[in-house]
Amino acid sequence: MLKQTLPLLLCGSVLAASPAQAANVVDYGDPNAPRLWRQLAALERHESREVVRILQLGDSHTAGDYFTQAYRSRLQQRFGNSGPGWITPGYVKNQRSAQFLMKMSGDWNMRISRGNPENLPVGGIGNLPAPGAQAELVPKFPLNGMYKISVWSRKVNDQPVSPWKLTLPNGDVRELSPPISADWQMSYVIGNGNDLNSFYLKAQDNPAELGGIAIDALNPGVTVDALGIVGAMQRVTLRWQQEAVSDQLRWRQPDLIVLAYGTNEAFDPKPDWDSYYQDLKNSIRLLRQKAPSAAILMIGAPDSARRTGPGDYVGCRFRQPSGLNHVKTIQRQVAIEEKILFWDWMAAMGGTCAIQRYASATPPLAGQDLIHFTQDGYEMNGEAFYEALIQAYQRGRQGKG
Numbered sequence: 001m002l003k004q005t006l007p008l009l010l011c012g013s014v015l016a017a018s019p020a021q022a023a024n025v026v027d028y029g030d031p032n033a034p035r036l037w038r039q040l041a042a043l044e045r046h047e048s049r050e051v052v053r054i055l056q057l058g059d060s061h062t063a064g065d066y067f068t069q070a071y072r073s074r075l076q077q078r079f080g081n082s083g084p085g086w087i088t089p090g091y092v093k094n095q096r097s098a099q100f101l102m103k104m105s106g107d108w109n110m111r112i113s114r115g116n117p118e119n120l121p122v123g124g125i126g127n128l129p130a131p132g133a134q135a136e137l138v139p140k141f142p143l144n145g146m147y148k149i150s151v152w153s154r155k156v157n158d159q160p161v162s163p164w165k166l167t168l169p170n171g172d173v174r175e176l177s178p179p180i181s182a183d184w185q186m187s188y189v190i191g192n193g194n195d196l197n198s199f200y201l202k203a204q205d206n207p208a209e210l211g212g213i214a215i216d217a218l219n220p221g222v223t224v225d226a227l228g229i230v231g232a233m234q235r236v237t238l239r240w241q242q243e244a245v246s247d248q249l250r251w252r253q254p255d256l257i258v259l260a261y262g263t264n265e266a267f268d269p270k271p272d273w274d275s276y277y278q279d280l281k282n283s284i285r286l287l288r289q290k291a292p293s294a295a296i297l298m299i300g301a302p303d304s305a306r307r308t309g310p311g312d313y314v315g316c317r318f319r320q321p322s323g324l325n326h327v328k329t330i331q332r333q334v335a336i337e338e339k340i341l342f343w344d345w346m347a348a349m350g351g352t353c354a355i356q357r358y359a360s361a362t363p364p365l366a367g368q369d370l371i372h373f374t375q376d377g378y379e380m381n382g383e384a385f386y387e388a389l390i391q392a393y394q395r396g397r398q399g400k401g
Helices: 020-022 034-046 066-079 236-237 242-252 275-288 323-337 345-351 354-362 375-397
Strands: 025-027 051-058 085-087 102-103 108-112 125-129 134-139 145-156 162-168 173-176 185-195 199-202 209-217 221-228 255-261 295-299 341-343
Touching: 025 375, 034 051, 034 066, 034 221, 034 295, 034 375, 051 066, 066 221, 066 375, 102 209, 108 345, 134 209, 145 162, 145 242, 173 185, 185 242, 199 209, 209 221, 209 242, 236 275, 242 275, 255 275, 275 295, 275 323, 295 323, 323 341, 341 375, 345 354
Parallel strands: 051 221, 051 255, 085 221, 255 295, 295 341
Antiparallel strands: 025 341, 085 209, 102 134, 108 125, 125 209, 134 199, 145 185, 145 209, 162 173, 162 199
């Protein structure tokens, strides 16, 4: 994993943020941040048997799981590893899990929420199997010890639902209680992990729709759940079934919710900035209501550019999407008004034109679309976020805010 940082440079007439400024996670008064820092401190001192759960919701930058894996691995090395955590319900095209290779057999009908309201859980994905269809979860890291395997699902018709058949890595076969209604419900079993051996989740007759899987180690530490959707905007969180949001956040009890949206809003050809501002506030208030103990941290949109088409000339070779400055201004304004934590990803990259420098680096740190990063680029930025989070933790532990 990369541990380097890019120099922060002058670009045009804009001076990029200083390293100290760019690295900061700013606390605009989040009431739950002190609790989060205390929990992490107790883990670091080996005085706690708790799990600190971090839930990141976002767009493709989250859905690729490179950024999240970079800071996940560092946090788990420092505070303890409580397992892979919450993952999407099967393989999603153009998305990946850093922790599992997902192999789907048989017929699956996937629904993904990007806009219109749908009966979907947290994460915005439902996956309905045909009878006999199977999901194989192949660990990318050894899993040994005891794990709790939780499955969220719901009925899709009036017929009795058959239970999920779960085969554990050691060969044990279990059945998970089937849902009894069209609302999303959770069932779980506890079993052993075994190195890199797979978990198999098989649908039987009249299966339920799958809405999420979590694999948690029964020991203290940190989990980082990465639930992203390619192409998603922040407002997608308001489209999920509210009962499911309540139930799932009450079950998960996240200690920190990370919101990582903004890129797709910046490229929106017909933006409504008043609606974006209000949707952003409503989304944060909804999450605050459903997870009242969680600190909330917004990651500002990273730098991006257009190779062709309309945009703003800001002194770089390629134009900046016209909405990017609007998005960044609104994100910070809402972070201040809603009293949450905030990390300026674009400033940490080096400010204006950074994505173009990333794409020109050797090896490249960004793709030629000037929107997404390479694996190295995501890992470097995930490391930068980890360092910023640790600095905020150390300031908070010392009572310096």
